[in-house]
Amino acid sequence: MRTLVFAFLTALAAFALTGPAVGQQTPSPAPIGTDAPNPSTVVHIKNYAYAPVTVTIAVGKSVAWVNDDAVSHTVTARDASFDSGNLDQNANYTHTFTKAGTYAYYCAYHTYMKGTVVVK
Ligand SMILES: [Cu+2]
Numbered sequence: 001m002r003t004l005v006f007a008f009l010t011a012l013a014a015f016a017l018t019g020p021a022v023g024q025q026t027p028s029p030a031p032i033g034t035d036a037p038n039p040s041t042v043v044h045i046k047n048y049a050y051a052p053v054t055v056t057i058a059v060g061k062s063v064a065w066v067n068d069d070a071v072s073h074t075v076t077a078r079d080a081s082f083d084s085g086n087l088d089q090n091a092n093y094t095h096t097f098t099k100a101g102t103y104a105y106y107c108a109y110h111t112y113m114k115g116t117v118v119v120k
Helices: 002-025
Strands: 039-046 049-051 054-057 062-067 092-096 101-106 114-119
Touching: 039 054, 054 062
Parallel strands: 039 062, 054 114
Antiparallel strands: 039 049, 062 092, 101 114
16 A cells, blocks of 8 residues: 555656646647647738748648638648648647648638748
8 A cells, every 4th residue: 555655646746747847848828739740830820811921841840720710711732732621710730741842722711812831
């Protein structure tokens, strides 16, 4: 019984120690894109536009898009290599780019909304 209590307290102490450390590594307000490998860049979708319109990343990095608008949008690649599907307000979508190139994308609902990801 004493061993069990000790193990429990040890686990509790480990949790208390690692908790704040993990928080310090991610200073951004929301854990956007942190589930994807090598999150690098966040693009906000706001006022029917992607901001920033063009982002440049390294091969293997990912881009997270967050819909700040009250209306739904999508992040749809011209070459169909990625597609977020419907993104409601505050929804996010992350894509990892494994090949160099210039990827143009648009919103399937508002086709005048355009953005570009340059992967080097
Ligand atoms: Cu849209």
